[in-house]
Amino acid sequence: MNGIPLPGEFGERARAILAGDITPVPARDAATVALLRRVHGLGGPGEAEGELEVYMIRRKASMAFAAGAYVFPGGSVDPRDADQTVAWAGPAPETWGRLFGADTGTARGLVCAAVRETFEESGVLLAGPSADTVVADTTGDDWEADREALVDRRLSLGEFLNKRGLVLRADLLRPWSHWITPEVEHKRFDTRFFVAAMPPGQRTRDVGGEADQVAWLPPARALGRANDGEIFLMPPTIRTLTELAAFDDVAAVLASERRIVTFQPRAAEVDGEMWLVIPGEDYRMS
Template identity: 45%
Template sequence: MSRIRLPDGWEPDLDRPVSAPRAAATVALLRDVPGDGSQTYLLRRQPTMAFAPGMSVFPGGSVQAGDDEPLAGWVGPSPEQWGERLRCDAPTARSLLVAAIRETFEESGILLAGPDAQRTATGLDAEEFTQVRLDLDAGRRSLADVLAEHGWVVRTDLLGAWAHWITPAFEPKRFDTRFFVAAVPEGQQVGSLPGEADRGGWLSPEAALAHVAAGEVVMLPPTIAVCRDLRGVPAAEAVERSGARVVECIEPRLVRRGGAWYIENPLEDEPVTNEVQR
């Protein structure tokens, strides 16, 4: 993203107090399809949702209270190592990783966890796990509780840190979101749609961006940016490449040019004289 024009007639409420962003995590799930390259799983949010209604998004959501509960096991970089990667303290990094795995399971049925460091969970299409996903979504259970029941450990080694975006200050609901990538584990497939979505499906990043350009799909700037980054990248390679990425925090700014409002990525654009100051 360099600059995206906001809808004609839209006016920001610049007198509203700036709200603190909530910590959140989202995962671009990837799979390789012969003849179509890699595809990513996108959900279209219900039009009645308070945040990003009707938008196509990756599975994800905010950190919840239960995400800091003790886990039966942890595979992959330690929370301290993840903290260095994500530029945060170890407890925050741990909660972000747990939230990423929990939200991905809630919203897609893909679970980045399993019996040990070599295996991932199977049989997740059973009816019992549909209820488990609903219970997680409603906050009736924590991921730690579910994993302990089945003797599973979280597989953070299957995730790669990809991007970090903060919702612009003019938005009433704001999120401080880490974007991860992950290849769908062998033997797993997406399940039923969560209540927050009315549609879900696999698209190549190129196709998703083409639908956006044609006005057939609406995405938030971070989702567009990640799809652009993932064009032509095989699933496993994306996770491998993530280790070499510099994950900088991006907080888009609001600017007015020629009578229209835009949001810009300050890491890509030169400073402008008519930037809205907070």
């Protein structure tokens, strides 16, 4: 059986949902970004020169969803993310909608949420003064004040970009996958995954908030640490890291052709036990 056992309360909830006794909560639109870079120089022990790395954050143990998990920056779409006044460079929202199977308004919100959440949770901003430039540094106190205002929802992404005269660089993002949280969860998300390269000159920083640790990790090493029980990864993260581990550099990831497939783990009863089945996976989760 390929999947995750659902003991206790989750198992009973799964049975109730399958029986129609409980209505699953709606899944909220969300976006997440695997931010990539290539290591230069000698690096540390066991680190190959030119090795691909991905930026990950560990969610605080107090979080209601994915507590303690290592994830990519991301979160729910803010209704204001669909603001049509945002200056935009790159594929139009209609194009993103076709790629992700979403209407134009939802697609606009997803791309804006991807840019906003990446800045909120890493300090990296996929925007620039013009359609072919990108901000070189976002580490000053004024940037941090704006980042905190975005996190607290005192400032929308459109307001933030407009006041700084910045253009959202949708062309720096690439579509990667689509995951919907299983119906058994109390909080559910309809999440589109993106990938993006670390912009030249910018650097990530420990920005706090929902994360208590941040790390740049080669995908294969993150998977190895998860297999050894050192870190906790959720199925969408495992699959994304597994796919990224097949690439040698960032450019190859960005140039890859993707067919966006929707994955939604589902509950199933097998021999009297409840399991969460992961579609398309050939490994057993434990």
